[in-house]
Amino acid sequence: MIGLHTVLMRKVRGVRVVDLAGGAFLVLMVLSVYASKAGAGAEGAKIADTTRQIAAEEQQVRLLRAEHAYLTRPDNLRRLSTQYLNMGPIAASHEVTPEALLQARQLATLPAAAPPATAPPAVAEGAR
Amino acid sequence: MSPIDLSSPYRAAPTARQLWRWLVEFVWRIEHAFERSRAKDRPTDDARLRIFLLLALFTLAFCGVAASAGRVAVFAKTHVGAGVSEPNGVRATLEDRNGLLLATDLPSYDLYLDPRAVLAAHRAETRDALLEALPRIPAERIEAAFASGRRSFLVGGLTMAEKALVHDLGRPGVDFEETPRRFYPLGTSAAHLIGYTQTRGAGLAGAEHALDDEIQAAGAAGQPVQLSIDLRVQAALEDELDKAAVRFQSPDAAAIVVDVHTGEILAMASYPTFDPGNLRAASPEALKNHVAGVDYEAGSVFKVFTLAAGLDTGAVSPTSTFDVSHPLVIGSNHPIHDFDKGDSTLTLPEVFTHSSNIGASHVALAVGGERMDRYMRAFGVYAAAPSELAESTRPLPPHRGPDGRLDPGVLAYMSFGQGLSVTPLQIATGMTSIFNGGTYIPLTIRKRTGEAPAGRRVVSEKTAQTMLDFMRMNVTDPKGSGKSAEVPGLSVGGKTGTAQKAGVGGYKANARVASFAAVFPTAGALGDKRYLVYILLDEPKPAPGTFGFATAGFTAAPTAGAVINRIAPFLGVKRAPAALAAPLPTAAAASPAAPVSASMGAD
Numbered sequence: 001m002i003g004l005h006t007v008l009m010r011k012v013r014g015v016r017v018v019d020l021a022g023g024a025f026l027v028l029m030v031l032s033v034y035a036s037k038a039g040a041g042a043e044g045a046k047i048a049d050t051t052r053q054i055a056a057e058e059q060q061v062r063l064l065r066a067e068h069a070y071l072t073r074p075d076n077l078r079r080l081s082t083q084y085l086n087m088g089p090i091a092a093s094h095e096v097t098p099e100a101l102l103q104a105r106q107l108a109t110l111p112a113a114a115p116p117a118t119a120p121p122a123v124a125e126g127a128r
Numbered sequence: 129m130s131p132i133d134l135s136s137p138y139r140a141a142p143t144a145r146q147l148w149r150w151l152v153e154f155v156w157r158i159e160h161a162f163e164r165s166r167a168k169d170r171p172t173d174d175a176r177l178r179i180f181l182l183l184a185l186f187t188l189a190f191c192g193v194a195a196s197a198g199r200v201a202v203f204a205k206t207h208v209g210a211g212v213s214e215p216n217g218v219r220a221t222l223e224d225r226n227g228l229l230l231a232t233d234l235p236s237y238d239l240y241l242d243p244r245a246v247l248a249a250h251r252a253e254t255r256d257a258l259l260e261a262l263p264r265i266p267a268e269r270i271e272a273a274f275a276s277g278r279r280s281f282l283v284g285g286l287t288m289a290e291k292a293l294v295h296d297l298g299r300p301g302v303d304f305e306e307t308p309r310r311f312y313p314l315g316t317s318a319a320h321l322i323g324y325t326q327t328r329g330a331g332l333a334g335a336e337h338a339l340d341d342e343i344q345a346a347g348a349a350g351q352p353v354q355l356s357i358d359l360r361v362q363a364a365l366e367d368e369l370d371k372a373a374v375r376f377q378s379p380d381a382a383a384i385v386v387d388v389h390t391g392e393i394l395a396m397a398s399y400p401t402f403d404p405g406n407l408r409a410a411s412p413e414a415l416k417n418h419v420a421g422v423d424y425e426a427g428s429v430f431k432v433f434t435l436a437a438g439l440d441t442g443a444v445s446p447t448s449t450f451d452v453s454h455p456l457v458i459g460s461n462h463p464i465h466d467f468d469k470g471d472s473t474l475t476l477p478e479v480f481t482h483s484s485n486i487g488a489s490h491v492a493l494a495v496g497g498e499r500m501d502r503y504m505r506a507f508g509v510y511a512a513a514p515s516e517l518a519e520s521t522r523p524l525p526p527h528r529g530p531d532g533r534l535d536p537g538v539l540a541y542m543s544f545g546q547g548l549s550v551t552p553l554q555i556a557t558g559m560t561s562i563f564n565g566g567t568y569i570p571l572t573i574r575k576r577t578g579e580a581p582a583g584r585r586v587v588s589e590k591t592a593q594t595m596l597d598f599m600r601m602n603v604t605d606p607k608g609s610g611k612s613a614e615v616p617g618l619s620v621g622g623k624t625g626t627a628q629k630a631g632v633g634g635y636k637a638n639a640r641v642a643s644f645a646a647v648f649p650t651a652g653a654l655g656d657k658r659y660l661v662y663i664l665l666d667e668p669k670p671a672p673g674t675f676g677f678a679t680a681g682f683t684a685a686p687t688a689g690a691v692i693n694r695i696a697p698f699l700g701v702k703r704a705p706a707a708l709a710a711p712l713p714t715a716a717a718a719s720p721a722a723p724v725s726a727s728m729g730a731d
Contacts, residue, residue: 034201062221062232063288069229069313074363089364089694092616097705 218308220346222322222335224359225392225575229313230322231336231404233347236309237286239294241270242279245301254299261293262286285309310336312404318362320417320519321355321396321573324404334417335573338516354575356392361385364694365395369663372687373399376642376668376678382418382552383687385695386660388564388647390580391571393515394659394699396420421519423549424664427627427680428483428609429559429645430545432595435480436562437503438491440591448476452486461537464489480598481605483624485544492543497534500542506568506586507558509550514557514570524549545627546635555645556662563599563647565654566592589654596621600650609681613646613689617703618696622646622688624680629667642668644684648692649701659699663688 008018070076081087096104142150158181165174222231239262246254255270265283273280284307286294291304310325323334331337335355346353365383373381381399386392398418402410416422438444453472455463466484479487492500504510512522526538526548534542541547553571561568561583569583587595599621602608610622625643628635643664649656663684674682696703 030198030202034198037201059235063234065229066232066234066311066313070315073314074317074359074367075315078363078367089690090697092693092703095703 218347219310219325219336220343220349221352222343223352223354224357224362225354225394226358227352227354228359230318230355230357230359231310231312233308234311235288236284236307237288237291237304238284238307239265239282239286239291240279240303240305241273241282242301242303243274243277244279246274246299254301257297257299258282258294258302261297262290310404314359315403315405316401317359317366318357318396319401319404320398320419321357321362321393321517322404324407333415333519334517337518338573356394356573356575357396358394358698360698361695362395362397364698365661365691366397366401368687368691368694369397369399372663372665372668372683375671376665376683377671378665378668380413380416380418380422380666382422382662382664383691384419384552384556384660384662385691386556386560386571386662388560388658388660389655390576391560391569392576393571393573395695396573417517417519418552418664418666420513420515420517420551420553421521423521423524423551424641424643424666425547425549425627425630426545426555426643426664427625427641428485428488428544429555429623429625429643429662430543431480431483431488432562432599432623432645433504433507433509433558434488434492434495434500434543435476435598436507436587436591436595437495437500438476439594440503440587441495441499443494443496443499444476444491446476446594449473450476450479450484450487450490452479452484456486456489456540458489458537458540459535461541464540477598477601480623481602481608483544483609488543489540492539493536497536497539500539501534503586504542506584507561508554508568509548509558513551513553515553516573517553520553521551523551523554545625552643552662552664555643556660559645559647559660559662561586562592562595563658563660564592565589592654596647596650596654599623599647610644610646610685612681613644613685613692615648615689615693615696617705618692618701619649619651619704620646620689620692621648621650622685624685626679626681639667640678641666642678642680642683644680644688646685646688646692648696651704657699657701659695659701661688661691661695663691 008016008021010017012020158177162174162177165177218233219231221229221233224230241254241258243251251274255267255274258265258270259267262283269280269282273282286304294302295304309327312319312322312324314322319334321334323331323336323338325331325336331340331343335353336343339353343353365385369381369383372378378399381397383395383397384393385395387394396419398416400411400414402414407415435444439446450473452466452474455465457463464485466482466486471478471482471484474482474484474487476487476491478484479491495503508514510523510525512520514520526534526542528538529535538547557568557571560571566585566587566589567583568586569581599610600619601621602610602624603614603620603622605611609624613620613622623645625641625645627641627643628637629639629641630636631639641664643662646661646663648659648661650658652658665680665683665687668678668683670676670678670682
């Protein structure tokens with residue numbers, strides 16, 4: 001301890017070593033704060049840039065979602081499905097249970113079975 | 129000597145003139161110092177002094193710069209995410225109950241022109257380029273902007289693509305301002321329920337107005353607001369209502385679908401309608417919400433309330449009989465007639481299914497004015513429907529005597545829905561309170577996330593069950609007025625209503641309001657999934673296939689049946705297996721819209 005004290009109390013060109021060490025430490029701390037701030041600033045800029053990108057993407061998503069909703073609006077789908085696919089609301093008579101389908105198939109395979117009703121293929125309204 | 133006397137006891141602030149004189153004298157003193165050095169034949173001192181002074185000046189300047197830079201670098205605050213604007217003032221996206229988009233804010237741009245940045249020689253070129261890129265800019269507005277000599281608005285509502293098009297022209301003096309704009313992608317669908325906003329601000333109608341604060345708050349939090357409607361149900365309801373209004377030439381019509389247990393409005397349609405994105409093209413009639421904002425005399429659908437009150441008070445029972453062989457005359461009022469079906473005595477269920485005005489009047493008279501008043505108030509008939517919608521209008525109540533009581537004549541008329549006017553929303557709210565098991569709950573346009581509100585009991589469960597049975601009977605009975613609403617396998621129940629419209633000096637002869645209140649499925653326990661569909665057609669006219677009639681049995685009832693047939697799968701209501709047992713039946717055998725001659729003349 002005495003040795004360290006002696007070293008620190010030594011003077012270089014009239015300035016004590018302990019003062020020089022303290023000064024150097026102070027400069028080091030200032031520099032480290034400066035470096036940290038500069039690093040944080042750079043990261044902040046990156047975050048800001050990413051946030052801007054997210055906002056732009058969100059804007060784009062909102063726009064695409066609105067466009068999708070516009071194109072798939074019910075009246076538009078109804079018009080297109082009627083015009084190009086001859087689709088329409090499903091009639092109750094076109095709904096059958098799986099058991100009934102099986103029964104219909106069995107009836108169709110019988111020799112004297114009546115011809116099946118000429119109903120258009122069922123279309124699901126859920127497609128609208 | 130310094131021009132400023134610092135030894136003076138009174139030190140007035142030096143003036144600029146004094147400071148200038150002091151600086152000039154200081155420079156001259158230095159210059160004389162150089163001269164003195166030369167005079168003493170020591171020119172090296174002269175050069176050293178000049179170098180020292182320059183060095184001192186530069187050192188001072190650099191120290192100042194270093195200190196400032198250090199202070200900024202070390203002590204300035206670092207803003208994470210600085211430069212990113214917050215979406216303040218943006219309204220939340222509106223969605224249906226399944227998350228489908230109903231309304232959203234999109235960026236929109238206003239176009240401005242600053243003529244001071246455009247050379248006179250380039251003005252014609254700028255005008256032509258702008259008009260070519262965006263033909264909807266009024267040419268005279270560009271000329272007016274050039275003539276004004278200051279930055280002027282040209283056109284608003286530019287999309288991102290339009291903005292890019294104009295921006296790419298690279299014209300000086302042309303710039304943009306971003307403004308959020310409400311976009312309604314569905315056009316006319318659910319327009320009255322969604323509503324609309326001011327150009328840059330608060331909601332003005334529908335949910336946009338009713339839930340304004342909630343929409344603003346959710347917008348700030350980046351969350352959507354979900355409404356109770358189901359877009360699939362809404363589309364089917366609107367389509368069928370439009371078709372009916374066109375077929376029966378109704379000037380206006382209204383329809384609503386409600387979940388009777390939660391009170392959620394699943395669809396609401398008003399005819400004619402409008403596009404909230406293009407309000408300028410909308411007529412005042414189209415802007416009107418005929419479900420919540422217009423009062424109608426509802427007609428015989430009111431018999432649901434009358435009979436429910438009669439059963440609940442015990443004044444009548446399903447086995448009670450009524451003489452309907454002669455018109456009923458009360459005081460000096462007009463005689464009350466039934467549609468002639470050759471009836472003389474009717475039981476209570478027959479009063480309902482034959483839609484007997486005389487029978488309903490007898491029920492109301494048996495209940496009495498005071499108790500009928502209490503029940504009608506409990507059903508919400510005397511007050512505006514307590515929905516969030518600001519459009520919800522107060523009813524036109526029945527006429528009362530000087531003592532505030534209902535005259536027996538008025539009571540009899542009220543029993544079959546004449547003499548008072550209510551909104552379809554009120555009818556739907558009142559019906560809901562019966563068919564959910566007897567609990568009154570306000571209808572809502574919000575999607576309910578938790579349990580439905582407790583509500584208040586208005587009729588007993590027994591009464592509710594009996595009324596459900598009556599409703600079903602009215603559709604299945606050969607003389608039932610609601611036969612044309614039948615849908616295979618969905619146990620639809622319903623009540624027709626055909627009311628004469630009031631005019632100057634009394635009721636008009638050939639102007640009616642036709643309505644149908646349907647509930648499905650009527651089968652099952654009281655707590656089972658159940659929905660109410662209410663259709664109203666104003667002044668319907670006979671159409672091919674209605675045998676010259678335009679009563680509710682031929683107009684509103686088949687419309688309700690068609691709606692139910694389409695929406696049942698979306699609501700998860702399965703047809704009874706018996707209805708699907710026959711393999712591949714023909715379409716004609718089960719058409720819900722087929723006219724039924726047995727219900728001719730029924731109201």
